[in-house]
Amino acid sequence: MEPLVVIYGSTGTGKSDLAVELATRFNGEIINADAMQMYEGLPIITNKLTSSEKRGIPHHLLGNIPLEDEPWSVTHFKREANRIVAEIRDRGKLPIVVGGTSYYLDGLLFDERLVEEHKDAAAGILPTRDELEAQYPILSGPAEAMLAKLREVDPAMANRWHPNDIRKIRNSLEIYFSTGRRASDIYAEQRVRKGAAQARSGSKRSNSWKTLLIWLYAKPEVLNERLETRVDKMVDKGLLDETAEVYTKLQSRLAAGEDVDRTKGIWQSIGLKQFEPYLRALEETPDDHSKLDALKQAGIEDTKTANRRYAKSQVRWITMKTLTSLQEEKVLDRLFLLDSSNIQLWKEEVLEKGVELTRQLLADEQLPQAVDLSETAREVLSSKVERSNRQEVACNQTCDLCKKTFLTEDLWQTHLKSKKHRKAVEWVKRTSLMVIDQAPGKEAAQEEPRVSQGEAQAAQGEQPQGIQEAESKPKPNEPL
Known part of the structure; x- marks a missing residue:
């Protein structure tokens, strides 16, 4: 096994900065695993590193797809990232994967965590999303209709998704339409195969797994304040100009009669939706300064709120998904939490510890116990692992x-x-x-x-009798 460094963490914890530092010291190249940063341009909205901040380190999958493109599927990302990892290793360098889109990272690291692309048995080809939409118009319909159909064809998957989560509902339907099989059945088969393979091997994978996982973590109250300050700085740097640019592109496409799915892609970037009322008013009533000022301030506050919620969801994903996968793979001892709460201690708590862990990995030395790195690591990992072990019904x-x-x-x-x-x-x-x-x-x-x-x-805290409990199903480890 060749070495690989993967950096997890929520927005605002300093993942990109650490990746550049490690790449500088250990002759590395960086692969971006942030879905929004894969889009061209928009450096402020997507919070890309500047050229000077990259310090000459090659960055891959950064600003590589047009704004009008759909986001990559996990399968697409996994295929391209693996190809780039192999190329980096061929150059004798260390691949470092970093990003906040944890389902990309999980899909890259763990097998049997997603439904791979299936070829049509008769034609030998995989239908594209547009072809599926043409054949099954319900895929471009309202969420309620898609959820009703999913409940009909795959109730186990329907019970897993929130009614507002259009993307997950649609993905499950696409799996059914493109493969002719229920996603829940495919995941169940994957779990059986994986269990059988582990039983046959009978060995701990961590002994041969040369992957170092670093989780940059900041305490919620500290991170929330940091994210709010960052939004203010983004506004000063020209956030509104960038959102106006995206808004103009959106209006041009709508005016041309294009059907734009705003539930995915760059249209889901934090800032666009929040400032849209302001941008619309700027076109309709440009002289109403009082109204514009109020809408601008509301957009700023909404963007701050959205960032806080996003950071919370990123931590929850790592807690409920990534930790579970690591435990199943018996490599939980390869995850190290570094405390980035205190910016003044970033060098001691994040940089120096990250550098030492990477050095030990490359030197094939014994890695330390993750809970011994800091008091925060001990508290958070203990509580999060305990929570991930809890059987969710x-x-x-x-x-x-x-x-x-x-x-x-x-x-x-x-x-x-x-x-x-x-x-x-x-x-x-x-x-x-x-x-x-x-x-x-x-x-x-x-x-x-x-x-x-x-x-x-x-x-009285009891379950109303009028609401029936849905059938409890095992939760397959499927990325979003």
């Missing part, structure tokens, strides 16, 4: 009061006990229709507002 429950859907029993029960849900229940109690008993010749007597059995159960 699928439920796909919808709260009719709060209009939210939850995919696991743990999240559902947490919601029922939340302050927001309890307030909603109390509000329903207060605003329910009053039941009035009125006998002839007597004044109406008012009773207490009546609450449905389900509402009463919800108020």
Whole structure:
């Protein structure tokens, strides 16, 4: 096995900076694994390194696809990244893969984590997404219709996805339409094959796995403040000009009658959606400065919120997906968390420790225990591993009061006990229709507002009887 360094982490933790430092010291080249940074241009929106920040280090899969292209599938990324890794090694250099799109990284590292491209048995070709849309118009329809169809053909997969997650719903349908088989069945077969292979080998993979995984982690309260400051700096650097550029391209395509799927690709980049009301008003009412200022400030705040949510989702992916895969592969000891919370200590806590880990990997020395690197590493890894070990029960429950859907029993029960849900229940109690008993010749007597059995159960943290628990299925390790 030849060495490989992979750097995980949420946005704003310094992944790209560390990658450049390691490449400089160990004769490396960098492969980008950030889906948004694969698009051409837009250095501010996608937060690309500048030429000076790259310090002459070759970067691959960076700014390599046009804005109008769809994002690469995991299979496409895996194929291209593997090809580039082999080329870098042929040059006698160290490949370093870095990015915040963790399902790209997981797809690259782990086999049987995704449905590979299947060829049509009769024609021997794989239908493209456009060809599938032409044959199955439902794939370009509303999310509700796609989810209803998925529930019909593959209920196990339908129960895994949130009703608003169009991309995942569509992907599962595409697998069914292109292969003629349910994705849930394919994943189940993959798990059986993988278990059989591990049983035959009977050995720990970590003994021969020359891959070093570095997880840059910053404490949430610190990272949130850092992300907010970064948005302000992005605005100063010209974020609005870049969003206006993308918005103009979008309007031109729509005016030409093109059908633009805004649920994927560059249209999902943080900043465009948040500033769209401001950009629209800038065209329609350019002289209304008061309105424009308010919309601009709202766009800034919304962008900050979106960044915080994105960072949280990135950590959750690593916790629930990556750690699980590492445990199954018996290589969890190859993941090292470096604490980037304190910028003043970045050199000691991130750079020096990352350099030493890479040196030990290349020298075939014994790597340290991950929990011994820092107190943060001990606390976070212990808690996250414990959480990833927890058996999650699928439920796909919808709260009719709060209009939210939850995919696991743990999240559902947490919601029922939340302050927001309890307030909603109390509000329903207060605003329910009053039941009035009125006998002839007597004044109406008012009773207490009546609450449905389900509402009463919800108020006590119980599951309403009117909502049936979805069939629990094993959760295959499928990248988004």
